[in-house]
Amino acid sequence: MPYEPPTPPTNLPTEIVNTLNESSPEHLRDVASYAEAVAEHKERQARLEEADDANVEERPDDLPDDVPAKATITIKEINDNRYYYWQWRDGEKIRSQYKGPVSPDD
Template sequence: MSYEPPTPPANLPTEFVTTLNESDPEQLRNIASYAEALAEHKEQEARLEESADQEEVEERPDDLPDDVPAKATITIKEINDNRYYYWQWREGDTVTSKYKSPVDSGE
C-alpha cells in the first residue's frame, strides 16, 4: 500500500507550498501552531473593529448615566401603584435595570 502526500489547497500560493514541502516535521508543526494563533488573532481584531464601529454609530442620550450601556432602553415599572422609569438592557442571559425617575416627574 503506497502512501501519498496530502494535496495542498488550490488557493495556496505556490511559494508557500514549496516552502512547506521543503520543511522538516518540527518546522511544519511550528508553522501550523503560528498560523493557527495568527488566524485567531486576526479574527479577534476584526471582531473588535466591528464592535468599535457599531459603538461609534450608537449615540448616547444626554441623560444616560455612565454605567448604563448605549443599547439600554427605557421601560416603565409599576411598584405599589406608583410608576417609574428604568433603564433596561440585556447582559448575556440577564436583564439588568437601573432606576431613572418617577413617570410623573414631567419627563
C-alpha cells in the same frame, strides 16, 4: 498501496506550498501552531473593529480632537476630589484624558 502526500489547498500560493514541502516535520508543526495563533488574532481584531464601528455614535461637541468618538466619560476620585476623564480602548490598553472636575451639582 503507497501513501500519497496531502494535496494543498488550491488558494495557497505556490511559494508557500514549496516552502512547506521543503520543511522538516518540526518546522511544519511550529508553522501550524503559529498560523493558528495568527488566524485567531486576526479574527479577534476583525471582531473588535466591527464591534467598535457598530458602537460609535456621533461625536460629542465637547470631545477634544485627539480623543476618539468611541470614548466614554468616567469619574475618577483622587485625594477625595472627583474628576471627569475621557476613556477609550486603544488596542490592548485603556487610554484616558482629563476632562474637568466634577461639580457638586453633578
